[in-house]
Amino acid sequence: MSLHSTPSTSLSDVPPPAGYTAHDLERRVPEPPKSQARTPFQRDRARVLHSSALRRLGAKTQVLGAGANDFVRTRLTHSLEVAQVGRDIGAELGCDPEIVDAACLSHDLGHPPFGHNGEKVLDDLAAGFGGFEGNAQTLRLLTRLEPKVVGEDRPYGLNLTRASLDAAIKYPWTRGRGPDPASPKFGAYADDLDVYSWAREGAVPGRQCFEAQVMDLADDIAYSVHDIEDAITGLTLDLQKLQDPMERAAALYVVQDWYMPHESIAQLDAALSRLESEPSWLLSFTGSMRSAAALKNMASQLIGRFTRSAITATRTAHGEGPLSRYGGDMVVPEQTHLEIAVLKGLAAAYVMSSASQQPVYEAQEEIIRDLYSRLWNTGTQYLSPLFAELWHSAADDDGRRRVVVDQIASFTDVTARQLHGALFDRSLTHLTAADTPLPGLGSEL
Structure with missing residues (x-):
């Protein structure tokens, strides 16, 4: 969906469910009225469920490496299980189960390949331009990177309602502003503060909804x-x-x-x-x-x-x-x-x-550091079309470095390993995104 409009507050086409207000149903970008067969919160859940970011969690590490055996959980199966547990708790306590379901499905979308180990490496690589945090990356995916709604000025991601977006913000503070200033956990990067502030309008500072x-x-x-x-x-x-x-x-x-x-x-x-x-x-x-x-x-x-x-x-x-x-x-x-x-x-x-x-973690770190160096030093050569577009629209080098981090964070464990193997195989030094044998490189998002 492409909507040529600027952010504003638009009311839903249906009355808010019990316990919620018209303010909670607002979307960052107004959308045309839709059938009343589904509530706005049901639409939010469906948008997350059908997102490419959620599908990619099927090949991302939970604790044991994705694919380690046929039983082990991935980020996707974990997210589905979290949604089941959360939906039951929410329904028991009276909050809208669709919001809780959408938030649970969303909560790990921003995790990069190799789980928390990958998160630490990307945070180190991005230290000079805001760092990296899986939950802040989730907000970025929901409000910018996942293609659904595109305005004249920028993409707006899935354009979820305020209540659903707020529910997905696990750490409602920016870096260094939480209960423990030394904690690496935070909920929004500096260049996402506009939509973060919009989602948190009326919220109690530092308190999760x-x-x-x-x-x-x-x-x-x-x-x-x-x-x-x-x-x-x-x-x-x-x-x-x-x-x-x-x-x-x-x-x-x-x-x-x-x-x-x-x-x-x-x-x-x-x-x-x-x-x-x-x-x-x-x-x-x-x-x-x-x-x-x-x-x-x-x-x-x-x-x-x-x-x-x-x-x-x-x-x-x-x-x-x-x-x-x-x-x-x-x-x-x-x-x-x-x-x-x-x-x-x-x-x-x-x-x-x-x-x-430990040797596994070291190999994972090497893969991510190598990919960052190669992607940064080759411009858009190995970026997917979506990220190449974001690279060209970035205002400065920090913005372009953030695009490289966004691209790497989108990779599954498998894609990261395969791309690393291709790019650092001497016989394939002239490989480009157009002729790479890696499945999905051009459509990671």
């Missing part, structure tokens, strides 16, 4: 439970080993170091003990049908445990009325928070911080 809080919790729950499930099936984690005091202490130290530096090992041990007391806790996994079913049951019971705890605590704090936008906050009991952190930390201990992963 309720739908974003639901998305954030659903992400934590799915991340913690499913990464443990992947680690167990990948045979990198044997829960039985945690019965050994030395093994247990070493694992809990990683939990503390990665996620809970202000909590004592004793508190983390107590949280792990509570989880181990669950009847569904699985100490032995053999890969048999019965064992696989038991593991799936453990995952299901853990998700139920965490969601019930948060829903009950939130209802206790706010009563039984519907909650939406800035009408309340998710309440997660401290014990539940610690239990989720322990599971996330176990995945870190046995997968992400494993010594066997």
Whole structure:
């Protein structure tokens, strides 16, 4: 869709759902009236669901590398699972499930190839022009890079409603302006502040809207439970080993170091003990049908445990009325928070911080640094047509460097490896984007 108009506030063609206002339904660029068969929020979810950015998550690393085995989760399957958990929590608490669903599907769109490792490398490469952050990149995709609505002055991405866009902003602050100024997490780059400010009109500074809080919790729950499930099936984690005091202490130290530096090992041990007391806790996994079913049951019971705890605590704090936008906050009991952190930390201990992963991380870093250097030094030669257009329209070198980062961030793990192999194979030094054998290089977005 190409709309030759400038940003303004346009009201939806249908009345806002209960708990929302006409302000929440506004889009950055006005769109022609549409059939009332779907609500604006249903359209938002559909736009995210049909986006190329979401499809690409199918070949991007979650924890174990995409394609590591037939079972392992990718960013796409993780996002679908987050959406299911978030939609159920949101529906239970009274916010619009389509907004929560859209936010959950969106939450990882900005992640580059190779997961958090790729994110760190791109942040270092982009240090001189605003850095890189997966959630800020998500906002950039939703409001600029994903082709749907194009104005006279610039592209406007999927042109989501204000409420849906705000729900996708996990870190509602710019770099260095959050609760911890040293944290690398932030929600918007400097050149996206206009649309970020528009999405946050009427918001409480530094506070997530309720739908974003639901998305954030659903992400934590799915991340913690499913990464443990992947680690167990990948045979990198044997829960039985945690019965050994030395093994247990070493694992809990990683939990503390990665996620809970202000909590004592004793508190983390107590949280792990509570989880181990669950009847569904699985100490032995053999890969048999019965064992696989038991593991799936453990995952299901853990998700139920965490969601019930948060829903009950939130209802206790706010009563039984519907909650939406800035009408309340998710309440997660401290014990539940610690239990989720322990599971996330176990995945870190046995997968992400494993010594066997270090050569993998080093190879990934080399790929991204090499690609950045080559793409920057060859102009538009290896950029897809969409990014070549953005390169030509950039105002200065910082803008062009940002385009290179945007292009690399759009790559899947597979495309990044294949392009690196082609560009750094001496027999293919004259390769161009037009004749590259790499599938999809010209249509990454």
